[in-house]
Amino acid sequence: MQGEGGSFMITLSKDLIQITREQDVVTLRNRVKELAVKIGMSLLGQTKLITAASELVRNMLRYAGGGTVTLEVVLGDKVTGVRLTFADEGPGIADIGLAMQDGYTTGKSLGLGLPGAKRLVNEFSITSEVGKGTTVTVIRWKNGL
Amino acid sequence: MQSEVTKFLEKNKQSILTQWMTNLAEDHILREELMSNEKSRQQSEELLLAVLKVIASDNFKNTESQEHESVSDIISEVSIYRARQGFTPRETATYVLSLKQTLAEVLDKKFAGDARLLYESARELNQLLDSLSITTFETFIKGREEVIMRQTDEISEISTPVIQVWEGVVALPIIGTLDSMRTQTVMESLLQEIVATGSSIAILDISGVPAVDSLVAQHLIKTVSATRLMGAECIISGIRPEIAQTIVHLGIDLSNIKTKTTLASALKLAFQMLNLEVRKGERK
Numbered sequence: 001m002q003g004e005g006g007s008f009m010i011t012l013s014k015d016l017i018q019i020t021r022e023q024d025v026v027t028l029r030n031r032v033k034e035l036a037v038k039i040g041m042s043l044l045g046q047t048k049l050i051t052a053a054s055e056l057v058r059n060m061l062r063y064a065g066g067g068t069v070t071l072e073v074v075l076g077d078k079v080t081g082v083r084l085t086f087a088d089e090g091p092g093i094a095d096i097g098l099a100m101q102d103g104y105t106t107g108k109s110l111g112l113g114l115p116g117a118k119r120l121v122n123e124f125s126i127t128s129e130v131g132k133g134t135t136v137t138v139i140r141w142k143n144g145l
Numbered sequence: 146m147q148s149e150v151t152k153f154l155e156k157n158k159q160s161i162l163t164q165w166m167t168n169l170a171e172d173h174i175l176r177e178e179l180m181s182n183e184k185s186r187q188q189s190e191e192l193l194l195a196v197l198k199v200i201a202s203d204n205f206k207n208t209e210s211q212e213h214e215s216v217s218d219i220i221s222e223v224s225i226y227r228a229r230q231g232f233t234p235r236e237t238a239t240y241v242l243s244l245k246q247t248l249a250e251v252l253d254k255k256f257a258g259d260a261r262l263l264y265e266s267a268r269e270l271n272q273l274l275d276s277l278s279i280t281t282f283e284t285f286i287k288g289r290e291e292v293i294m295r296q297t298d299e300i301s302e303i304s305t306p307v308i309q310v311w312e313g314v315v316a317l318p319i320i321g322t323l324d325s326m327r328t329q330t331v332m333e334s335l336l337q338e339i340v341a342t343g344s345s346i347a348i349l350d351i352s353g354v355p356a357v358d359s360l361v362a363q364h365l366i367k368t369v370s371a372t373r374l375m376g377a378e379c380i381i382s383g384i385r386p387e388i389a390q391t392i393v394h395l396g397i398d399l400s401n402i403k404t405k406t407t408l409a410s411a412l413k414l415a416f417q418m419l420n421l422e423v424r425k426g427e428r429k
Contacts (some may be wrong), residue, residue: 026322029356047356047387048394054358055395102396112359116395 012073012080020066025057028069032084035073039080039142049082049140052120055113056086056136062107064090064133074139081122081141089133096126150266151201153255154248162186162193165247172243174236180227188223193244195219199273220277221284228288241281245274305331307338314415315344316408318383320353328364332371345377346415350408352383362397369402378403378418382411 013035017028032053036046053069060067067088074083093099100118105111114136118124123139154161166186169175175185195216202212220241227237248270256263305327310316315338319331335347349368354361365381372379382405384392392399405411416423 022324025324029322044387044390047391050356051358051391051395054356054360058358058360110359110363110397112396116359116397119394119396120391 008077010075011083012075015071017069017071018066019057019060019069022061024066025054025061028057029054031071032082035071035082036140039073039082041082041140041142045140045142045144048120049084052117052138052140053084055117055120056084056138059113060086060088060090060134062109064088067133076139076141079141079143081139081144083137083139086136087133088135092130092132092134093126093128094130096128100126147262147266150252150256150262151197154197154251155201157251158193158197161247161251162190164251165189165193165244168243168247169240172239174232174239174243176232176236179230179232188226189244192216192219192223196244196273196277200270216277217280220280224281224284225288228285229292234282234285237281237285238278241274241278245271248274305334307334309338309342309344310348310412311415311419311421313342313344313419314346314348314412315339315342316348316350316412318350318353318408321355323354323361323364325364328368332368335368336371336375339372339375339377346380346418347372347377348380348382348408348411348415350383350411351381351388352385352408354383354388357388357392357397359395359397362392362395362399366399366402380405380411380414382406382408 015031017024017031019025019028029050032050033046036049041049057069060069065088067086067090070083070085070087072083072085074081098104100115101111102115103111114126117136117138121138121140122144124136125138126134126136128134166175166189169185169189175182195212199210199212199216202210207213223240224237227240232240249267252263252266252270256266305317305319307315307317315335317331317335317338319327321327323331335349338344339347349365351357351365357365369379369381380403381399384404384406403414405414413423
């Protein structure tokens with residue numbers, strides 16, 4: 001599998017969680033924490049990853065009514081990391097550039113979910129098609145800043 | 146059902162009950178520590194009598210008849226009782242299904258010669274008891290859900306205690322996740338307590354909040370604004386280093402809010418704001 005920088009990446013473990021209700025946010029956070037602790041991420045790293053996951057999963061619930069989260073432990077360039085993929089079949093995002101701007105929201109939130117999550121992880125990619133859904137993939141490396 | 150079968154069952158109900166209780170004891174699901182044998186026997190008798198009444202009635206096939214309803218009521222009662230006493234789902238299901246087994250055994254002994262009759266009766270009995278086991282399953286889960294709901298209520302109540310730490314200062318330690326529902330409860334109890342105690346400073350302690358994302362931050366900001374509208378000042382304490390860095394990276398602006406790392410330093414700030422001075426007294 002190709003990583004974002006074109007480097008080789010191996011998936012060490014893979015797990016799926018279905019998100020349908022607000023309570024699932026807590027379940028997901030706990031699972032993400034488990035993985036982060038397992039690969040030995042620092043407390044700061046854990047908190048950042050958990051918060052990013054929390055933002056993205058709330059977006060999924062709010063705008064798409066739910067979706068699927070794939071949790072993976074990946075081995076990149078000599079370092080392990082946690083990769084989370086948030087896939088929904090919601091309305092999609094018309095202008096990703098706009099959605100990634102601080103303070104932009106179509107709801108009543110602070111508008112920090114997507115751009116904030118991006119700042120909390122090491123790799124971030126988003127694809128979206130109007131009417132089809134949105135997929136966000138994030139990676140946080142064990143030793144990431 | 147054939148009348149000779151119903152008559153036979155009616156006549157032998159006491160021995161059927163004994164047989165059933167023996168079967169239950171053999172399967173080790175009487176669980177005397179959860180429920181006395183006497184109570185067990187009494188419940189079983191009630192259930193057996195209701196089942197026999199359904200079998201004997203003319204409208205056996207009509208599942209909405211009065212007889213069916215009364216047996217459903219009894220089985221619901223039994224299941225909920227067992228759920229509360231702490232029986233496992235398996236034990237409760239086995240309890241009902243063992244009646245089916247017992248009746249089959251009894252009929253088998255008596256009508257072994259008449260295969261057709263035996264088959265017909267067994268089939269009808271199966272149908273009835275299967276539907277009863279489904280009811281058991283449903284009500285058992287309902288019983289457990291009630292327990293969970295009650296605990297959820299209790300948790301949300303105990304998790305939002307507002308404490309008066311000083312005259313004019315109330316503190317509210319928040320533990321766990323702040324979702325919309327919790328925020329509502331937190332805000333309500335905080336505002337009420339501010340009025341009740343006439344406090345002018347409220348300290349929100351988030352030491353026990355595992356992660357502060359933008360939604361939680363938004364809820365906090367709303368609570369602070371509401372407190373200010375009540376004429377009180379709000380201090381947020383318990384911001385751990387990793388939470389502080391995460392908030393900065395997220396881009397949440399909390400600069401308008403007074404924040405402190407510990408509850409103690411928040412209290413100190415509150416004293417300053419109230420022009421109070423705390424110092425060591427001289428020993429007399």
